[in-house]
Amino acid sequence: MLRIAVPNKGSLSEPASAMLREAGYRQRRDTRELVLADPENDAEFFFLRPRDVAVYVGTGTVDVGITGRDLMLDSGAAAMEHLSLGFARSTFRFAAPTGSVTEVGQIAGLRVASSYTTLVAEHLAKQGVEPAAIVHLDGAVESSVQLGVADVIADVVETGTTLRAAGLEVFGDPILRSEAVLIRRGDAEPPAGLEILTRRLQGVKTAREYVLMDYDVPVALVDAAVAVTPGLESPTVSPLHDREWAAVRVMVPRSQTNRVMDALYDVGARAIIVTSIHASRI
């Protein structure tokens, strides 16, 4: 039985459960449920605080877990990233009142507020910058400068809306690029059953990231068309009743759909049709 930790609250909770559901696992209906057995899939789910997931995984209390890369690294737990999951994408960055601080070196002697104090301390130490203090806050870190407890902050930035609303501006390179990740214990062999979970989650990722594209193209132009759509391994090329034409079926990154259709049309492909992938095993 694979023991899997899943965030019970916050912005990781819903998308993590949605991904597991898509991967064929049972997920809780009531947010107060803390443990859920899924004997059919040989799995058991533990709904834990997102910050605690890496701690449980690191101590081996559970086999694997879903959390944020930033949360895992900040926890200092003996856990390692096993698979990135493609949601809850964010950057972790320094910010200060607009125009006041422009480079990381200027943090020397200043107070830095963050919910990820270990990450900040490690990053500044690596850069040889000594702040006056690193202030730990649970959330709403953007307000700390206005309220006078810090001079700069280090926080999760996605759209930047929260920063702007607080009159802050990012400076320096991103400290980290984060997203939701599947983690496992760092110093141990992968637990039994992890392979199936990994294949299933990878299947969901692929189904989300790719579309299936079908098109017809004159046989003489198949090579040119395939050069536009190389696919994951190799496109399927089938004969049409009209022997001068072929049908091609291929996977294309979802984000490239329209660019690829335009390019194919220019090459001479016609009847270009795109369909979503419901599930996959690559």
Ligand SMILES: Nc1ncnc2c1ncn2[C@@H]1O[C@H](COP(=O)(O)OP(=O)(O)OP(=O)(O)O)[C@@H](O)[C@H]1O
């Ligand atoms: N606006 C956002 N966009 C993308 N990812 C985010 C955003 N806010 C937080 N995250 C990510 O979610 C994870 C933090 O989840 P967590 O549940 O601890 O915090 P939260 O979503 O801010 O919830 P809360 O603060 O209400 O407890 C981190 O990996 C972080 O990078």
Ligand SMILES: O=P(O)(O)OC[C@H]1O[C@H](OP(=O)(O)OP(=O)(O)O)[C@H](O)[C@@H]1O
């Ligand atoms: O760049 P944006 O798109 O504005 O998103 C980033 C904000 O989202 C999260 O906050 P959350 O709403 O979770 O509140 P919190 O600060 O209390 O955690 C994060 O901590 C940032 O504050």
Ligand SMILES: [Mg+2]
């Ligand atoms: Mg938050």
